[in-house]
Amino acid sequence: GAVVSQHPSRVICKSGTSVKIECRSLDFQATTMFWYRQFPKQSLMLMATSNEGSKATYEQGVEKDKFLINHASLTLSTLTVTSAHPEDSSFYICSARERGATDTQYFGPGTRLTVL
């Protein structure tokens, strides 16, 4: 149980285009999903917290208009990187916390974004 999927696993796009990444909890209801970004050899940096049915909460320094997050259902959250630039190239990882749980989050396999 507690499986989280992400799609796509890898994406290469041209500068200026938008990319959508999906995060799904496959066998549980996730009231909260988190989006992280990880640069090579660095730790995971929380970008935003996505709560089902409400607006996402962004961490300081993360542009809301550039990283659009939608959590339309208890099993799906999407991250859209708008007008992507090479500096947005990174490993994007989502995680999901099960309804009622506070101590464990389950990670998706990650999405490797390369912006040319």
Place this chain on the structure above:
Amino acid sequence: GQSLEQPSEVTAVEGAIVQINCTYQTSGFYGLSWYQQHDGGAPTFLSYNALDGLEETGRFSSFLSRSDSYGYLLLQELQMKDSASYFCAVSRYGQNFVFGPGTRLSVLP
């Protein structure tokens, strides 16, 4: 604010025991988790401590001392496949997880 500290790198040989320490400073502490991440992969959950003491899961054990704001991950009978990065993460009441900088473990034959 909050901060976590871990050693950046640890090296050990197969069959050995290694301990990765984590110290933290945070308000509203709820628990300490440990995650393993292989190169190119996503973090996988290893263990969680909310109370003081030792939690054992197979070859891995995790310890927490809330009064010292300190925890560690203990890996026994090291195997080559244990070479990875290990992150401690603090969860706080009603708030999000904060990850430590990570410790890169290299297991030598």
